[in-house]
Amino acid sequence: MNLTGGRGARRGVLIAGIVTVASLLAAACGQETTGQLQTAGDIAGLPVTHFESGLKPNAPKPDLTVENASNTEADQLATAAIADVSAYWAQELPQHFGEEFEPVAKLLSYDPNEPEIEVCGATTADAAMNAFYCPPEDLVAWDRGLLLPLLRERFGPMAIVTVLGHEFGHAIQFRLGDKAGIDESTSTIVKEQQADCFTGSYFRWIAENRSEYFSVSTSEGLNQVLASMFFIRDDAGQSASEQGAHGTAFDRTYAFQLGFEQGAKECAGINQQNVDERITEEAFHSDDIGSGDIAIDENSIDLLQRSLDQAFSGAGVDAPQIVDEGGTCGDGSGTPPATYCEDNNTVSIDLEELAVIGQPVDREAEFQGTESAGGLGDFAAFSEIASRYTQGIQKGVGASLDNSNAGLRTSCLVGAWAGVIKDEGNNPLVLSSGDLDEAIAELLQPRSLLSADVKGRPVASGFARVESLRLGYFDGSSACTQNYG
Template sequence: MNSRGGLGARRAGLVTTVAALAALAGACGTETPGQPQTAGDIAGLPVTHFESGLRPEAPRPQLEVHNATSTQEDQLAIAAIADVSDFWAEQLPAHFQQRFQPVKKLLSYDPNEPEIDVCGGTTADAAMNAFYCPPEDLVAWDRGMLLPLLRERFGPMAIVTVLGHEFGHAIQYRLGAKAGIDESTSTIVKEQQADCFTGAYFRWIAEGRSKYFTVSTSEGLNQVLASMFFIRDEAGQSAQEQGAHGTAFDRTYAFQLGFERSAKDCAGINQANVDERITEQPFEPGDTGQGDIAIDADSVGLLQQSLDEAFAGAEVEAPEIVDGGGVCPNGPATEPASYCPSDNTVNIDLAELAELGQPVDREAEFRGTDSAGGLGDFAAFAEIASRYVQGIQKGVGASLDNANAGLRTSCLVGAWAGVLSGPGNTLRLSSGDLDEAIAELLQPRSLLAADVNGRPVASGFARVESLRVGYLEGSASCTRNYG
């Protein structure tokens, strides 16, 4: 995130519909204090809570896999290939009038073991990777480094996510023109389609149609989205680069598109619609500190100005951000930032937010160790903004203490972020900022999608979706979707 000089017109429509929330004041009941709140459904499916993973009664896959072992990682990977093959054996005839052809070759490898020649290189060159090789019609995976890290950090369904994605590339190769894929297709379009195909596959699992896996729509999908966040591109990359896979925001968008719609919709992803919404971009020349600025009194002052500008159209008294320890006297305590209804302030713990706003330690992520950094400056600013928009909602008479309030809050933070991506606001987004918001949303105690008492919506899928809806569609969508 960076500041910019000069103020101009705000993007039309950010808060002109926020007042409509008043009509919905008190329409929704409250939940048990201290407990995560449950969204009504997840793309039409009920919110479920159970351990996700391989079914105890799952059949033994009858697949030939070169160099396979009896490790848990290989068992999960091979079951994933068998399962996603079953999925596409249904989907290709149903949506594309085409018979499914199994992948010809499967390879499990450990990059620390003797090299195996594959796809014009060797397995030693493919550490921390999984890939599809079109010339050999081969899907391969690193069972020695990548898969153990994914399973340990995010659970077994992270392995299924990665293999489902790579199999999506095999499907593109089979569909060809039916998916708009040829030699000139950019990498980012192929990757968005493959992420979308993965989402459609996970919808099939969530509906209980898989013989091999089960996934809950709360904790299970949370783990899937967290693994997709992990395999995001670095901040500062361009979507035009060869090999671009997308930001976490872009990748979760594509996954959710597939989950909410169908594999046929995924095949409709093309360069035009990717260019219209993709967020992956290089740093601008004026970006300092790789897009991160310090969280201090000066930058919080800029944040206050930015929020006041963005929400001026609500025509309510704007909350004042004060550094007072992060809790409200005799009121909400959601440190490091709390909205205090009694005096319409956002009480922050500046020192704690400064720690949260430290840059992400990407190397620590890949080592599988705790980061010495934080979640980034935008994660800290977004937490403050989430409490600020509580004040805006209170001003128009909307409820603040139910699941809809949490999703509406995240949506309004997304709408504010959408303003920062255009001209005219004191602050502007820099590369990687939206991913920092995604990182915050996937934390167990996310404030971005929490009500005034800090109770987060249980489903990470719903949290991320609400931010995306606000960012792409503006505040009118927040009222329409999360009344």
């Protein structure tokens, strides 16, 4: 985050929607599982499911030729992923685009630590920790030595399917051409957003149990998929206009969820105009302090209090006061490091613990899969506090605080606050590049407070958590009430 730098125009306080919560009945809480709240309703029209995601026990052996393939688990998963996504597009292209599917001409597996192979104008050593589609050769290639094992270890087998589904999406762009609005002048960010969207549409097909090879649950399975997409985000401070830009985690998960919810035909409509309207990837502003991170201390907490008070001033209720009292209420109950205490309308915080969470992300350690001395970033810490603050606002207008709708409404309202302070010249705090990704990082934590009810129970579905934050960010607080009661 950044201190107010006078950028942009005022977008208004959070009034619409919040003041009408009292007149609505909150939806009943679903079944609780291991300290989590079942997502109310469904996941984009599909039931909430819980099972181990991955290769089906009875999956057929792919009839594919892969150059330089090994017998490793990484290659087995990758080859099955290519066979599976090919089957998806063999159905999708004729049905929705009037095109017959043509398999890619070449598949290549490589280990960058082995003797170099010339591919697509470079060598496999140059392509370490990578997977890619090469249009001139109509080739999909992947690093089985470093990248795929890391993804498998960190996020499970469906992370490999995610990455190769994305690369195959580029092959589909090449085949569709004008029908996908893609030509030589198309920017990288548009191509990448469309490929992420195509990946989401493919995963919808898997989630509907139409795949011969893979199964994915709409709870833990999709959580792992979104976590892998978060992992391969661009660094904070990169501009979407740069060659090679892939998008922030916020942008990439948006595109994936668009495809999952609305299908490949909608993905083909992604273009420069609608990407520019919503993309969040931008370079750091010249007045950003510390590459967008400020210390979580008494001074910044005071700024946060003022920022939230200003944003929610239209709710017509007494604003909760943020107090450093250890993150629990007077009776010892709570959800540390931040707790909404209903008895005295305060948000009790553990400033020391939040300061650790607010440390800048150690991207190098994250990418290497090693222990990091860094945290999740300042906005992750601020968001946890803001989530408890918004529960005070919700209580003031008569909303329920102890079910799954309360968890989703909470993260949605935090998103709405983030939308208000984007380029908000009059607010004490302003979003910086990468802040929304820090919120995504918090949302994908098993113990996420951002999407938790007053008792600290997070909504089980990471897909629903991320979607609720995004809904508030783009559509404001009224959408939080309309969708989550």
